[in-house]
Amino acid sequence: MRLRIWLCLIVSSVASLATTPVLTISKDNQIPIVLPDNPTESERYAASELKHHLHGMLKIKPRILLYGKRDMTPAIHIGLTELAKRNIPGCQSLGSEEWVVKTAENCLILAGGRPRGSLYAVYEFLESVGVVWPSPAIEHMPVLNEITVAPCDLRGKPAFVSREVYSGFSRPTPELRKWQVRNKLNTPSDLSPAMGGSFHSGRPGSCHTFWQYAKDEWPDEWFSMTEDGRRVRSLGGDGPGQFCLTNPELRKAMIERLREFIELDRQESEPDFWPVIYDISQNDSEDNIYCKCPGCRALAEAEGSYSGPMLDFINAIANGIAADYPEIYVRTFAYSWTLDAPRTIKAAPNVIVQICKLGCEFFPNGKADTLFPNVHPRNKNYHDNFIKWSEICGNMAVWDYWVIYTKPFQPPYLSALNIREDLRFYRDRNVKFLFAECEYNSTSSFADFKLWYGLKLMQNPDSSYDELALRFCQAYYGPAAKLMKEYMDYLQERENAADVSIGAATIFEMPHTNAKCANVKNILPYLDEQFFEKVNFLLAEAENLTQRYPQYLNNVRKERVPVDACLVNNPASVTADLYQRYADNSRFRTEICYGPINPYVYRPEVVQNTLDSLEKKEKILFDADFAVPSRFAGREVVLYDCTKVSGKIIYDDDAYKGKAALLREVDKPGYHLLPLSMGVRNKLHRKDICRFTYDAGQIPQDEKYHWFNLGKCSLQETAYLWVHWSTFLRCGIDNAMLAGSEWEVFVSVKVTGKPYVNHSTAKTQILVDRIILAR
Structure with missing residues (x-):
């Protein structure tokens, strides 16, 4: 296959109209990769990544040379070599993640700001020739005879400064980290300098950090007071206590604690990788044991929300370190009992407010409808509250949710088009820091797609859904790509047409009982007979097309789990054959996500727990001799x-x-x-x-x-x-x-x-x- 690259990358760009090739890369023309004479670790890693993928596509092994030892033949220049500096105006002012893909002097330049720009330029180039990293376990590289590069002059950077999609994969294996970096996720704290380092929060953590600031010797008066006058201390990330936000002595102690954390971080890393964001945020206590002392209560009542005492507290801490650390921001939540914006208090210039789109399944604190866009009437409360926060805070961050919680199993849903609309909304309102929760990889619909797609949109929210979905499906499902894309589209079509709140809906897991369960449809309205008939047909056809390709077949089989989960928890439809298919695919998918089949995360206890759960489920469904104590x-x-x-x-x-x-x-x-x-x-x-x-x-x-x-x-x-x-x-x-x-x-x-x-x-x-x- 011959490929001519226009490098029509998914960014705002200015491209030459000329069509005369600048250089061709092939077995017969193995042009070298050239680095600056003093390359950074990240630039060296970028060169190794380019070499690895060129070998995968063209079966070549290009030389990697320093600029001073190059010959004068056409080459690929990575980083700000002397040739790159001559041809990139203002190159010394490039942002830390800003990248340039440009042809000049019969060479291709892949460069950018430090520490991550040049690495990102390499990934932009690779994606433009058809490389896709759809999951940590898959490198999709087209097999080519040659790559022909036409004149181009492109520049871009990700739309959001901080980008993270939380997958629930907790084991930081090399495969997982490679996948994250290649798709430009930039927040894991253990990303090496070679991988560009990380834009992570400083000590002691990235969220729900009150308990980590607290010391055992701190007096009870510094912690939250209940209605009956008791003081409840912080014991962990889930509380149960909080701080007494208006206590002046606590505020002084918090400033000193923050200074301690800043200095510890600076002792352990180079200045280029010092954290600039420090999180001070409430514990995730479900029972809302926030402080009811007279001072906190009075300020909350005056401001119409407990966000008033919280923001006043955070402002005091931020002001306390501003003179000595002007580059540092203090971040806190607008979440749960602090979600609603205060009436009059404004955030200090070095404060970041991270607003959470908390779903209505957590009502009354959660009011948003997670799977509908911000501009939908269902989300008027969240939308209007976001606008209020943006008017009083110049540094907005978002904690988004792309999954539904509080359900016993994950029904089929996707909402990819709504995610794109929300990211445009945030980009247009100057949000710079974006985090999204997207767990349940072993049980939810199109889990790998949502993670990959979300990271692509964090780079450019104007990307085409259809183009991204097709690119993913071709890399992930192979010959079944068209059918699986049809399923993605159909699922979202049915979701949107039903206009039902999944978060607020109730679905049940079948109980272990000797009582007869009601003959009810224990599923969401859009998951009707027509839905299951069509989806099971598409999945069966996709399985037939991928029978000779185990990797693609396995990826198709994953999508049966959320579909069958609905059916085996519906008293009207469960059969032994259906349960067996559900159990087989659930075991398989769990092992894919958490077991030794997959090299990027290994959690044997999760696999065993799933096997135990499936065994109990079978007894619940088919055990006629239910043992009553x-x-x-x-x-x-x-x-x-x-x-x-x-x-x-x-x-x-x-x-x-x-x-x-x-x-x-x-x-x-x-x-x-x-x-x-x-x-x-x-x-x-x-x-x-x-x-x-x-x-x-x-x-x-x-x-x-x-x-x-x-x-x-x-x-x-x-x-x-x-x-x-x-x-x-x-x-x-x-x-x-x-x-x-x-x-x-x-x-x-x-x-x-x-x-x-x-x-x-x-x-x-x-x-x-x-x-x-x-x-």
């Missing part, structure tokens, strides 16, 4: 074992099947208190449906498991059972509504140690091994 003989029951509870699973000989969920162990005063409380709560409205407290005299003293009866409950959507005031032990129980809403609720709890058990010498612990709903 003797205490509940003759009754209909729904059973939840400890694996459904949020605590740490440990082995315990006393527990049901030898395992129990253990309450998080926190060695802080006031964590274990009497009375012991537990109940059932509506997560959506943050209200208890029922609540019970137990003093020492009501708690069994034998340190064994006992059933606690929480009484009869009328279950509501989003209901969960909780044990301990922190609610760190919890279990969703609303899927029992598939078999009816009226149940008597029991939880099997073991309590050891003081203050719960008088005269005990055992370690203080709370464990749950089972939850039973009975009637």
Whole structure:
């Protein structure tokens, strides 16, 4: 195959109209790669990346030379060689990620600002000749006879300064980091100087950092006060406590803590890689234990939101370091209880406000509809609030969500066109820092596409959806590209036509029960019979086309998992054959994402947990001999074992099947208190449906498991059972509504140690091994 490159890259550019080739790269013309005489590590890495891909496409191994040792033949110049400097006006002022692709003096120049510009120029060139990196496991390189380069003069840079799509892949393997850098994700803190370094946050972390600023010796008065006057400390990223934001002594201590973190960072890296953003943001506490002291409450009431005390707090810290560190920004959240903009307080010039498009599945704090664009009527509240924030803050960041949470499984959805519209919205309103959550890679629709596509749009939100989707499908699905692109388009067509809020919708996982589940359609309205008929046809045809190509076939099979997840959780449709297909593909997809099949992330515990879950699912669906505990003989029951509870699973000989969920162990005063409380709560409205407290005299003293009866409950959507005031032990129980809403609720709890058990010498612990709903 012969390829002539116009280098029509996806950027604003000025290109020559001439068509006379400048140079041709082939086996017969293996032109060298030339570097500056003193290249940076990133420029050397860029040359190795270009050589690697030219070998993959043309089966050549070009020489890599320093400028002073070059010959005078045509060459590819990487970085600001003397030839590049002569031909790029203003080259010394290029931004850190600004790149140039230009022909001059019979050479191709791939250069840019330091540290990442020249590396990005190489990737722009490679993508223009058909290279695609659709996932960490795939390098797609076309096989070519030659590459012919026509005259060009192109320049660009990513639309957003900071770009991150959080995939949930936590293991930083070389394959994962290569994929991220090639697609210009620039935030992982461990990116080496060779890979261009990273635009990451400084110590102690990138979000929910209150607890990391706190010191054990800090007085209780510096932490948030509850309605009843108690002070609750920060124990972790999920709280439960926050800070007392108006306390003047705390503000002084926070300034000193920030200075400590800045200096530690500067001791460990070169100036080019010093962090310039430091995060100080609220803990992710679901119960909103923000400070109710008179000072914080008064400022919140005056500003109409707790964002008032928060922004005043952050401004004080930012002003406290501005003189000594004028280049540093302090970032905080507009999130949850600080989401709404304050009435009068404005952000200091060195403050970044990161607004979160928190989905309506987290109502009342989340009000946005994640899968609809910002300009849609469903998102008027978020849109108007964003505009208010942008009027009082000159440095806006966004924490976006491209996934739906709080669902027991991921139904088919994509919303790629809406993502593009939102990124244009943010770009046009001067947002410079963009983060998006996009997890559930082993279970959601087109997961790899969404990650890749999102990073492409962060570089240029004006990119064509159709062009990007087709490019991805050809690299990822091979001969089934057209069919899989048709499925992508059809899925979004059905989503948009239905105009339904997936976040606010309720879908249930089938419960483990001996009761007959209602014959209801436990799926979203657009996922109707017509949808499944068409999609199963497209997937079957795609599987047929890829039978001889295992990699492409495997990628097609992944898309069956979210489709079949809906069907096996629908009482009206589940069959043994359907379940077997779902189980096989779920196992396979989990191993692809987390197992040794895939070199870029290996988490064996995730694979095993999935296998265990599938085994339990099979029993739930097909076990006719459902074992009812003797205490509940003759009754209909729904059973939840400890694996459904949020605590740490440990082995315990006393527990049901030898395992129990253990309450998080926190060695802080006031964590274990009497009375012991537990109940059932509506997560959506943050209200208890029922609540019970137990003093020492009501708690069994034998340190064994006992059933606690929480009484009869009328279950509501989003209901969960909780044990301990922190609610760190919890279990969703609303899927029992598939078999009816009226149940008597029991939880099997073991309590050891003081203050719960008088005269005990055992370690203080709370464990749950089972939850039973009975009637």
